[in-house]
Amino acid sequence: MYTKIGSNEPCWCGSGKKYKKCHERFDDKIIGYELKGALVPSRKIIKTKEQVEGIKASAKINMACLDRVAAEIHAGMSTEEIDHIVAETTREMGGIPAPLGYEGFPKSVCTSINDQVCHGIPSPTDILKDGDIINVDCSTILNGYFSDSSRMFCIGEVSPEKQKLVDVTRECVEAGIKAVKPWTFMGDMGHAVHQHALDNGYTVVREIGGHGCGLEFHEDPFVSFVSKPGTEMLMVPGMTFTIEPMVNMGTDKIFVDEENDWTIYTRDGKPSAQWEVQVLVTEDGCELLTW
Numbered sequence: 100m101y102t103k104i105g106s107n108e109p110c111w112c113g114s115g116k117k118y119k120k121c122h123e124r125f126d127d128k129i130i131g132y133e134l135k136g137a138l139v140p141s142r143k144i145i146k147t148k149e150q151v152e153g154i155k156a157s158a159k160i161n162m163a164c165l166d167r168v169a170a171e172i173h174a175g176m177s178t179e180e181i182d183h184i185v186a187e188t189t190r191e192m193g194g195i196p197a198p199l200g201y202e203g204f205p206k207s208v209c210t211s212i213n214d215q216v217c218h219g220i221p222s223p224t225d226i227l228k229d230g231d232i233i234n235v236d237c238s239t240i241l242n243g244y245f246s247d248s249s250r251m252f253c254i255g256e257v258s259p260e261k262q263k264l265v266d267v268t269r270e271c272v273e274a275g276i277k278a279v280k281p282w283t284f285m286g287d288m289g290h291a292v293h294q295h296a297l298d299n300g301y302t303v304v305r306e307i308g309g310h311g312c313g314l315e316f317h318e319d320p321f322v323s324f325v326s327k328p329g330t331e332m333l334m335v336p337g338m339t340f341t342i343e344p345m346v347n348m349g350t351d352k353i354f355v356d357e358e359n360d361w362t363i364y365t366r367d368g369k370p371s372a373q374w375e376v377q378v379l380v381t382e383d384g385c386e387l388l389t390w
């Protein structure tokens with residue numbers, strides 16, 4: 100149940116203004132949707148100006164890591180070297196790599212090659228080769244604020260089929276970004292992502308999705324990319340979450356590596372691609388915090 104505060108109390112957003120002169124009408128609007136049966140965000144996942152600034156500073160480090168990976172990635176390099184780049188860049192800029200030690204994850208970044216869907220663990224024995232596609236998923240903490248984004252990299256000459264998968268997956272994220280509008284639903288966005296993948300003959304992983312991100316690594320809501328219009332959580336200004344569909348060339352079925360209990364693979368061994376962007380819902384759409 101979304102709750103209000105007294106009209107003359109200072110607003111919860113930290114503006115210093117009275118509630119009635121600040122977010123009271125905004126809160127009434129949310130409660131109106133809740134009364135109609137919509138799933139609405141809790142106050143905690145609506146960020147204040149100060150929190151948004153903190154998340155943006157974290158995102159700067161996150162993007163610097165991925166920019167450095169982009170400049171240095173090449174055939175013959177191990178995924179462990181990518182881990183070093185991310186760990187070093189993050190620390191040099193005063194941040195902490197969020198994956199390291201997260202639920203026991205052993206490295207500072209996820210590196211997922213070809214049929215690895217996500218959560219690949221960097222290793223000195225995984226060497227990039229000509230024709231590989233790889234997702235590098237970087238997550239950063241700065242002063243308690245979290246950022247999360249990932250990019251695909253094509254190593255040397257990749258097949259036209261793999262190139263198309265990488266390009267279409269990026270377009271899926273762009274379709275999602277266009278569908279982020281306040282006072283519409285997460286399901287409108289998820290459906291736009293899914294539809295573009297389906298239009299190109301691909302599938303989208305159902306079990307793993309995006310997430311709220313900012314004050315924690317993974318906050319509410321869970322973000323599905325196989326959802327239906329008008330369903331899931333209401334989007335309101337101040338929410339920060341990721342759009343990160345995993346798009347498969349073949350089946351959407353996946354399995355978890357039994358040995359490390361982390362790495363996710365496609366069940367049919369066909370390639371999978373993923374791009375991830377973190378967005379802030381604004382008054383008229385969204386602002387990209389990463390990419």
Ligand code: MF3
Nearest residue numbers: 198201204209218236238247
């Ligand atoms: N970065 C991933 C995401 O986008 C989460 C990875 S969890 C980790 O949500 F522990 F593997 F890092």
Ligand code: CO
Nearest residue numbers: 247341343375
């Ligand atoms: Co994420």
